Amino acid sequence: MASEDVAMANAGEADDFEAKSQSFLAWLRQHGTTISSSIELADLRQHGAGRGVLAKDDIAEDEELFSVTRASILTIATSKLPARVKAQIDDPWLGLIAAMVYEHQQGGESSWKPYLAVLPADFDTLIFWSDAELQSLRGSAVVDKIGKVSADKAFNERVIPVIRENAEVFHADDMNDGNLLALCHRMGSTIMAYAFDLEKPSHSQPKNEEDGWEEDDEESESMPKGMIPLADMLNADADRNNAKLYYEEDKVVMKSIQPIKAGEEIFNDYGPLPTADVLRRYGYVTSNYARYDVVEASLQSIKDVAKEQMKLSDQVLAQRVRYLDEQDVLDDAYDISRSCNEDVEVFSEELCILLQTLTLPEAEFEKSVRKEKLPKPELTPPSAELLSAVLRQRQTVYSMTMNPNGGTRDDMETTAEHKSAHRRTMAQQVIQGEQQVLAEALAMLKGMSGSTGEKRKAEPDTGAMSKKQKG
16 A cells, blocks of 8 residues: 555544544533543544543642533443343343443444444453463463353353344344354453443442453442443553542542643553453553562462472371361462562462461371461461472463563564464563562562571461452
C-alpha cells in the first residue's frame, strides 16, 4: 500500500474513533449523565491505552468528575431483553452476557448502540490465547485460572440454548453455535475487563475493583454485574490512582481522591492484583502492579518435597496433613509475595504453620496434638530449608528463565505474527515477575536456614486459624 494510502487509512480510522467518542458523549448526556467541564474523554492510542479520561483544568480533592444514573448502567434488568427470556437465566454473570449479546444483535435498534460502539471487539485476555501462546506462561498458576473449559460449558448449556429457543428475539437464526460461542466469549471478556459489581443503593461506599472472569469471594457472587458507561473508560494504575466510584441512591459518582493537575490522566485502580491476573482479566501487563506479584506453592508440591527431604513415611505425612486440615489451616496453594509489598507477609502464617508441622520431631508433633496447639507461625531453620527446596523446585517448572539482560530462553524475535509476538512478550513479563518473587524469597530464606539464622515471625496465634479464600 502506498504511503499516501496508509496515511489516508489512518486518518479515516482516527476520524471514526473520534466520531464514536463524540456520539458516546452525546448519548451519555441524553441519558442524564453529568460530566464536569474539567475533564475530557481522550484518544490515548498513541500510548497504547485506547480511550482514557484527562483533566482539562486543575481538579481539587473530593471533586465530582461525573455521575451516571442507575438507569444508564447496562445490566440484565435495564436491558430491553424481554422479561420472559431474562427469567430463563438466573445467574447474574451469564444473565449480563445474554443481555449484551441481545443488545449487540439489535444493532442500530439498541438504545445502547453508541456505548457498545466504543467497547473493544478484540481482546488479549488469556481465554483467547492459543495453546502455543499459553505455553509461554508455563509454570505460572494463572494458566489454571483461565476457566475456558468451564466457561464453554456454561455458555453451551445455559446461554446458547436460551438464545436458540428465542432466536427471533436475538436475531440469531442465521448464526451457528460456533458463532454464538465466540460472541458469548467476546461479551464475557468485555464484562471481565469493564464491568463492576454493583452495590445496592443504600451502601454509598467507594467501589473501584472491577470484576474478573472467576469470582473472587462469596459477596461478589451475589452482587449484580453492570456495565457503567464512562466509569469504565478510566484506565487503571496502582501508583497513580486518583479517583474512586461511589454508589448513591439513584446514581453512581466518580470523585477525585487527590488533587489532579490539568493534563494529567484520571486513573481508577484494580486493587492488589498480580501482573498475571491483570493479564488474565484485562489483557495487558504493566509494571505498576509488579509489587503485587505472587508465586503459588501448591500443597502437593510441599508434601512431595517434605516426603523426600524429611524422609517422612506416607503414614506420618498423612497424619500431619490430616491434623492441619482438622485445624482449618490447609489450603490448596500458598502465595509467596514480593518483599516490597508491605501490605502482606512474604510467607503467610498458614504456610509457616504447615512447614513447621511437617518439620517437627515426632515427639514434638505428638505433644502438639495432645495439647491441640499449633506451632507458632514462624520459620525456623528446618522449615526454611524445606521451603527453600520447594521454591527451588518451583523455579524449574517455568518455560523461560531470566538472563542478565532481561531476556528469555525463547527467541521472541522469531515469531512472525505480530499479535502472537505481543502476547509472548507479555507472558515474558509475567514469568520474569514471578521469578523475581522466587529470587527474593530464596535470598530471604538463605539467612534463615542456618542454625544462627534469624526467624521471620508473624503474629503468634496458637489456636485454630480459618482457611484463606482463594481468588
